[in-house]
Amino acid sequence: MELENLLKKHFGYLSFKTGQKEAISAILNGQHTLAMLPTGTGKSLCYQLPGYVFDGSILIVSPLLSLMQDQVEQLGRLGEKRVVALNSFLSLEEKNYVLDRLQDYKFIFISPEMLQSSFILQKLRNLAISLFVVDEAHCISQWGYDFRPDYSKLGEIRKSLGCPLTLALTATATRKVRKDIIQSLGIEDAVKVESTIDRPNIAIWIEEIEGYQKKTDRVLELAAKLEKPGIIYFSSKKMAEQMALLLEEKNNCNASAYHGGLDQDTRILIQQQFIHNQLDVICATSAFGMGVNKENIRFIIHFHMPMQIESYLQEIGRAGRDGLASIAYLLYSPGDEQLPFQLAESELPSEQQIDWLFHELEIGHGIKGDALQFNQGTQERGGFSEVQWRLVENLLRKEAKEKSSLLDCKESIKEFVNERITMKKKNIYQMLQWILSNRCRREFLLNYFEEQVTSRIEQCCDICGIDEKNYSASHKLRKNHLGKIEWKEYLAGLLLNSELRE
Amino acid sequence: MEWVESVILYCLKKINNERTIYSVYHILKGKKSSQTIQDIHLYSLKRLFGVLEPLARDSFEEIIHCMRDNGWIIEQGEQKYLLSSSGEQRLKNIGIPIFLNGWRYHHVTTIFWERFSLLVQVVSNLINQESSYIPIQKNKKVLFWVKAVLKESHLSRSEIGEKLYEELNECFEDGKGIDPSMIVFRLTGFRQIGLTAQQASKKMNVNVYEYHLTFTNTLHYLIEKIETRGANFPILTHLLKGLELGDELTITARKTWKLLSQGYSIEMIAKNRNLKTSTIEDHLVEFALQIDRFSIDAFVDKELQLEILQIANQAATKQLKLIKEKVSRASYFQIRLVLAKYGDRQWN
Numbered sequence: 001m002e003l004e005n006l007l008k009k010h011f012g013y014l015s016f017k018t019g020q021k022e023a024i025s026a027i028l029n030g031q032h033t034l035a036m037l038p039t040g041t042g043k044s045l046c047y048q049l050p051g052y053v054f055d056g057s058i059l060i061v062s063p064l065l066s067l068m069q070d071q072v073e074q075l076g077r078l079g080e081k082r083v084v085a086l087n088s089f090l091s092l093e094e095k096n097y098v099l100d101r102l103q104d105y106k107f108i109f110i111s112p113e114m115l116q117s118s119f120i121l122q123k124l125r126n127l128a129i130s131l132f133v134v135d136e137a138h139c140i141s142q143w144g145y146d147f148r149p150d151y152s153k154l155g156e157i158r159k160s161l162g163c164p165l166t167l168a169l170t171a172t173a174t175r176k177v178r179k180d181i182i183q184s185l186g187i188e189d190a191v192k193v194e195s196t197i198d199r200p201n202i203a204i205w206i207e208e209i210e211g212y213q214k215k216t217d218r219v220l221e222l223a224a225k226l227e228k229p230g231i232i233y234f235s236s237k238k239m240a241e242q243m244a245l246l247l248e249e250k251n252n253c254n255a256s257a258y259h260g261g262l263d264q265d266t267r268i269l270i271q272q273q274f275i276h277n278q279l280d281v282i283c284a285t286s287a288f289g290m291g292v293n294k295e296n297i298r299f300i301i302h303f304h305m306p307m308q309i310e311s312y313l314q315e316i317g318r319a320g321r322d323g324l325a326s327i328a329y330l331l332y333s334p335g336d337e338q339l340p341f342q343l344a345e346s347e348l349p350s351e352q353q354i355d356w357l358f359h360e361l362e363i364g365h366g367i368k369g370d371a372l373q374f375n376q377g378t379q380e381r382g383g384f385s386e387v388q389w390r391l392v393e394n395l396l397r398k399e400a401k402e403k404s405s406l407l408d409c410k411e412s413i414k415e416f417v418n419e420r421i422t423m424k425k426k427n428i429y430q431m432l433q434w435i436l437s438n439r440c441r442r443e444f445l446l447n448y449f450e451e452q453v454t455s456r457i458e459q460c461c462d463i464c465g466i467d468e469k470n471y472s473a474s475h476k477l478r479k480n481h482l483g484k485i486e487w488k489e490y491l492a493g494l495l496l497n498s499e500l501r502e
Numbered sequence: 503m504e505w506v507e508s509v510i511l512y513c514l515k516k517i518n519n520e521r522t523i524y525s526v527y528h529i530l531k532g533k534k535s536s537q538t539i540q541d542i543h544l545y546s547l548k549r550l551f552g553v554l555e556p557l558a559r560d561s562f563e564e565i566i567h568c569m570r571d572n573g574w575i576i577e578q579g580e581q582k583y584l585l586s587s588s589g590e591q592r593l594k595n596i597g598i599p600i601f602l603n604g605w606r607y608h609h610v611t612t613i614f615w616e617r618f619s620l621l622v623q624v625v626s627n628l629i630n631q632e633s634s635y636i637p638i639q640k641n642k643k644v645l646f647w648v649k650a651v652l653k654e655s656h657l658s659r660s661e662i663g664e665k666l667y668e669e670l671n672e673c674f675e676d677g678k679g680i681d682p683s684m685i686v687f688r689l690t691g692f693r694q695i696g697l698t699a700q701q702a703s704k705k706m707n708v709n710v711y712e713y714h715l716t717f718t719n720t721l722h723y724l725i726e727k728i729e730t731r732g733a734n735f736p737i738l739t740h741l742l743k744g745l746e747l748g749d750e751l752t753i754t755a756r757k758t759w760k761l762l763s764q765g766y767s768i769e770m771i772a773k774n775r776n777l778k779t780s781t782i783e784d785h786l787v788e789f790a791l792q793i794d795r796f797s798i799d800a801f802v803d804k805e806l807q808l809e810i811l812q813i814a815n816q817a818a819t820k821q822l823k824l825i826k827e828k829v830s831r832a833s834y835f836q837i838r839l840v841l842a843k844y845g846d847r848q849w850n
């Protein structure tokens with residue numbers, strides 16, 4: 001069957017987006033593929049569609065539980081029932097149930113931690129895997145901004161699964177990172193589908209503003225003026241909350257905050273309200289956006305600078321998926337870079353923490369390969385955050401296998417941490433350099449990914465000049481659609497067919 | 503904050519200076535310790551158990567200090583307070599939400615809401631022939647439950663929305679003093695997403711805790727209505743199916759009960775279960791509170807029981823220490839048992 005027919009039959013779309021068809025054709029040809037497709041162009045279709053051609057299962061490694069959940073639900077909504085996610089959310093009972101019936105599932109999502117288990121790996125070995133997918137493949141590379149130690153073992157795992165046909169997916173990866181992905185997975189002959197990271201319908205505007213108060217005022221002004229809906233990104237939960245309140249009070253705008261500190265029910269509701277156009281503006285931390293498929297987002301504002309260019313691109317990439325004109329603002333105050341520097345350091349354990357931990361190990365437990373166990377409370381006593389602890393545990397397990405002495409382990413972990421910090425700092429400097437530069441913003445970004453500017457864009461950036469009128473709100477806000485409605489009317493709206501409503 | 507304050511005033515009045523404010527806090531938070539469970543029985547505060555689960559400790563302390571500064575309560579030292587006459591008056595004027603029934607419903611409130619909100623969402627999308635939407639509840643058991651209900655109801659797509667609407671309307675219209683909008687605007691349906699708790703509290707112009715209390719009161723009203731008049735509500739009655747209402751023994755206490763019924767002694771049970779004797783004693787106090795047929799005679803002889811009760815009555819107190827001073831031959835455990843068994847009924 002023609003690819004287009006399959007697309008229509010299973011997904012209801014009439015045509016492919018950039019890069020999708022190339023990637024899918026390569027896979028169906030039996031070629032390993034590395035696909036770098038920009039955010040918002042439906043990367044997941046590249047393994048979903050082959051699922052309906054191949055006989056065996058599609059195994060998808062995904063680093064984020066929330067992302068995995070979104071993808072499972074997305075397939076579910078398309079009517080696909082043979083989907084399962086193997087992650088730490090499953091109870092032992094559920095896990096065993098699933099593992100006994102693996103061959104019944106077409107799409108199996110799995111977290112990298114789960115792949116560490118030899119028991120699960122054994123189960124997977126007995127399975128006919130038609131395609132091995134590595135989502136967010138840039139996590140493999142030490143040069144990537146989001147390196148995950150457990151991702152670096154995927155090459156080995158792939159080998160132990162009998163080197164199945166492989167698809168590596170990423171949205172943003174420099175050439176160096178792409179090279180790393182291919183090497184690490186051992187797919188040297190892979191077909192590379194690399195579409196541009198450029199999103200020509202998103203104009204980029206950077207503004208230097210002195211001080212917090214002026215920045216706040218500017219956001220209020222922008223949010224009033226610009227066509228909505230939009231997202232405003234913050235690095236702090238508290239500021240996201242404050243701004244949402246201000247927007248409601250001063251701008252009479254339907255705004256809500258979204259961040260990891262909210263409970264799950266609230267997060268789902270806010271996401272859905274935004275998708276259904278009940279909210280005009282979301283004030284969010286980077287926790288928001290993953291898996292939000294909303295076509296008509298018209299603006300993104302960065303109140304704080306992101307930690308690296310890759311994250312910036314992912315975040316602004318949520319705008320203008322419908323192809324219409326959209327704009328991304330970044331507001332910068334001198335000294336703003338201090339916050340990302342602090343964040344970078346806080347994500348990694350300090351030298352003192354590592355020394356302390358190894359002292360504990362010396363007096364407490366030795367290192368015995370995989371059986372490395374800490375007393376409960378070690379994490380707390382050492383003051384390790386969740387992120388720090390996960391990293392330390394992973395590193396220790398890896399190092400303990402390779403190194404003979406504790407001292408060696410300690411030194412190589414310290415070395416690793418130092419390298420990571422240097423890297424993160426370099427990324428922040430690069431971001432800063434871009435903000436402070438006088439060159440075309442788009443050109444700089446393209447060059448960062450070793451791409452060249454091919455054609456000039458009418459509405460490009462603050463340096464090249466844009467016409468802000470293009471992005472102005474076309475009509476006045478209607479505040480709170482719930483205004484004066486009575487509960488009875490609301491309930492009737494939900495439960496009665498329109499012809500029954502009075 | 504009117505009702506939140508009122509509920510706290512009510513608790514302080516009931517415990518009558520015999521407990522600290524933190525006992526009140528634990529009651530409102532729904533702490534499952536034997537001390538708290540005993541307190542709600544002794545001071546007749548069962549209805550308020552767990553009705554302010556989200557209340558943060560510092561917010562609670564702030565409210566207490568605020569009420570003190572307003573002169574509604576008077577400090578008696580060591581985190582203890584009594585109501586002033588203005589506090590009494592205030593409590594009398596405002597009262598407390600009348601449908602709250604924490605001890606009976608607290609443990610099913612969340613699942614009830616999950617079922618209820620999901621049922622409405624599913625039905626609403628069903629009648630609009632929409633099959634592609636994000637369920638607002640992620641709890642798998644609730645998702646299975648809703649599927650089963652739809653199958654069982656044997657109603658057509660066109661009927662089910664109408665019927666559910668009628669039942670809810672009837673339910674709500676009967677409720678004097680409740681405001682259905684507290685719940686209704688939180689509901690999600692076809693292309694209409696409900697408000698979050700925070701958004702709803704803003705819409706109603708009340709503080710989040712006040713909103714939570716009102717929301718809970720309305721849910722408890724609904725549960726009670728369905729529980730007592732289920733036959734009138736063929737669809738809504740499913741919301742309570744399979745849920746255990748009423749007094750709950752903690753799971754660990756259940757195991758103790760089993761062994762006790764088989765004739766094991768306290769020490770043997772403690773050894774068998776690898777628990778402290780004091781823990782098993784806590785369980786026994788729980789039984790004395792909750793299980794009518796549980797006799798305490800084997801642990802406190804009749805004579806001593808009478809003595810303890812008389813002292814407690816004379817001193818009009820439920821403070822163990824005061825009673826113990828006067829009946830020195832009784833252990834604290836024995837006093838607790840007697841108060842648990844007879845305390846409640848005697849004073850109320």
Ligand SMILES: [Zn+2]
Pocket residue numbers: 440441442443460461462463464465
């Ligand atoms: Zn430009």
